[in-house]
Amino acid sequence: MRAALLIVLGLVIGILGTVFTMRALSERNPFPEALMVTMGFHRHQLGQAVKGQRCEAATNFDQLQHMQMIAADIPAAFPDAPQPFKDLAGKLHTSLQTAVQSAPTDCPALAAALKPVDQVCQECHQQYR
Numbered sequence: 001m002r003a004a005l006l007i008v009l010g011l012v013i014g015i016l017g018t019v020f021t022m023r024a025l026s027e028r029n030p031f032p033e034a035l036m037v038t039m040g041f042h043r044h045q046l047g048q049a050v051k052g053q054r055c056e057a058a059t060n061f062d063q064l065q066h067m068q069m070i071a072a073d074i075p076a077a078f079p080d081a082p083q084p085f086k087d088l089a090g091k092l093h094t095s096l097q098t099a100v101q102s103a104p105t106d107c108p109a110l111a112a113a114l115k116p117v118d119q120v121c122q123e124c125h126q127q128y129r
């Protein structure tokens with residue numbers, strides 16, 4: 001009888017533990033990753049444009065502007081990040097602003113505008129991803 005009770009108790013504790021773990025996992029803030037996935041989407045779109053040699057001025061501008069706006073949200077998405085991380089986020093925003101202002105009208109110009117941007121992506125990912 002006592003053994004059976006202990007087994008039931010063990011099962012209940014196990015189930016409760018699983019429920020709490022699942023809840024904790026699903027509560028992980030999805031915002032930072034979602035922001036980066038969206039950033040990656042726009043970078044991919046531009047990469048595809050260069051690859052297919054279809055770099056239209058209006059599309060380039062639009063995609064770069066999206067990336068600039070997303071970069072501005074990085075500090076809010078990673079509120080607990082250390083100062084060097086925030087500096088890199090600022091650097092990304094500045095490099096995207098420069099890219100937007102350069103308003104690339106063809107593929108070589110777009111590729112050149114993206115180069116300093118990609119460097120900042122890489123710099124941050126190497127240290128913090």
Ligand code: HEC
Nearest residue numbers: 032033036037039040043085088089092120121124128129
């Ligand atoms: C200031 C730091 C920083 C900069 C700059 C940065 N990233 Fe990230 N990125 C991160 C971190 C941190 C992660 C991991 C996020 C996570 O999984 O929660 C990440 C993850 C990613 C991912 C993977 C998302 C996933 O989990 O599937 C992509 C794609 C990405 N970044 C694209 C970019 C692109 C493109 C740029 C430049 C235009 C960029 N990032 C610039 C910090 C940065």
